[in-house]
Amino acid sequence: MLVFRSEAHVKRWLAGRPGGATIPITKLADLATAWWSDRLDPDWQPHAREQNQAILDRLGLVGDFWRLG
Amino acid sequence: MSPSDVVIRNATYAAFVDLGRAPGTHEVAERLGVATTDVLAAWRRLHEGHALVLDDNGAILMANPFSAIETPHRVEAAGRTWFANCGWDAFGIGAALGVDCSIHTTCPDCSERVDIEVRGGRPLDESPVFHVLVPAREWWTDIRFT
Numbered sequence: 001m002l003v004f005r006s007e008a009h010v011k012r013w014l015a016g017r018p019g020g021a022t023i024p025i026t027k028l029a030d031l032a033t034a035w036w037s038d039r040l041d042p043d044w045q046p047h048a049r050e051q052n053q054a055i056l057d058r059l060g061l062v063g064d065f066w067r068l069g
Numbered sequence: 070m071s072p073s074d075v076v077i078r079n080a081t082y083a084a085f086v087d088l089g090r091a092p093g094t095h096e097v098a099e100r101l102g103v104a105t106t107d108v109l110a111a112w113r114r115l116h117e118g119h120a121l122v123l124d125d126n127g128a129i130l131m132a133n134p135f136s137a138i139e140t141p142h143r144v145e146a147a148g149r150t151w152f153a154n155c156g157w158d159a160f161g162i163g164a165a166l167g168v169d170c171s172i173h174t175t176c177p178d179c180s181e182r183v184d185i186e187v188r189g190g191r192p193l194d195e196s197p198v199f200h201v202l203v204p205a206r207e208w209w210t211d212i213r214f215t
Contacts, residue, residue: 001155003142003183003197005176010200013178020202025185025192028199032160033190036134039165040086044079046070046120056205068205 003028021065030059070118077101077111078120082132086166089149091129091137119209134161146170156199163187 003025004010010022023031034055038044049068056066070078080100084092094105094112101108109127116123122131129137131154136142142153144162146169153159156174163170172185186193 001157001199001201001203002177003156003159003172003174003185003199004178005181005183005197007198009176009178010198020200020204022198022200024195025197025199026195028157029160029187029190029192032134032157033164035157036161036164037167039134039161040082040167042079042083044082045075046118065201065204068208 021061023061027059027061031055031061034059070115070120074111074114074118074120077103077108078115081108081112081121081129085129085132085135089151091132091135093128134158134165141175143173144170145173157201160187164190 004013004022007022010019035052053068056062056068077097081092081097084096084100088096094108097108098105112121112123112127112129115121121129121133124130131137134153134157136152136154136158138152140152140154142156142159144151144153144159146163147166151162153162153172159172159174163172169186169188172183172187174183174185175181176183183197184194185197
């Protein structure tokens with residue numbers, strides 16, 4: 001899970017190997033907020049897989065690659 | 070995950086933030102008035118439940134998004150420097166702390182620095198991209214690689 005300077009850098013780094021998914025850094029920021037913002041809450045409770053999947057779905061991260069299980 | 074394990078997990082995270090580093094079992098035990106063996110047993114269950122990651126010696130390696138060890142993903146937030154486990158976690162540290170942050174990492178392709186200021190949850194430089202190599206269902210198969 002890595003940050004690259006641009007999509008061209010991802011492509012060059014992969015060097016023809018099969019890649020995964022590339023998303024804009026703004027989408028990553030939204031994902032991080034949704035995924036991690038409750039992590040230090042005193043009353044934190046574990047996320048169910050369905051909750052985490054709903055976060056991905058809500059951000060448009062859909063399809064087989066983004067299925068948690 | 071039992072309620073008592075959640076209490077130990079939450080105390081572990083609170084200690085990580087207060088100390089600015091991963092706590093030892095004794096530091097969490099003192100906070101809660103429990104035995105260190107109880108903390109370690111809970112940590113092992115939390116590790117199995119993917120709520121944190123231990124190293125081979127039973128010490129905390131990851132309390133996601135925080136890393137207990139130095140990584141290429143450095144975050145300045147809340148007046149401290151933290152290490153994140155990956156690019157996603159780097160953004161997660163600011164989100165978890167609820168503060169603006171500065172992320173410093175390197176592009177795996179060209180090894181150039183990538184510095185990102187995050188204000189109000191938004192990156193000021195929107196030109197970088199994020200690549201996830203491993204499909205979601207395999208993230209925990211080898212979390213250190215992921």
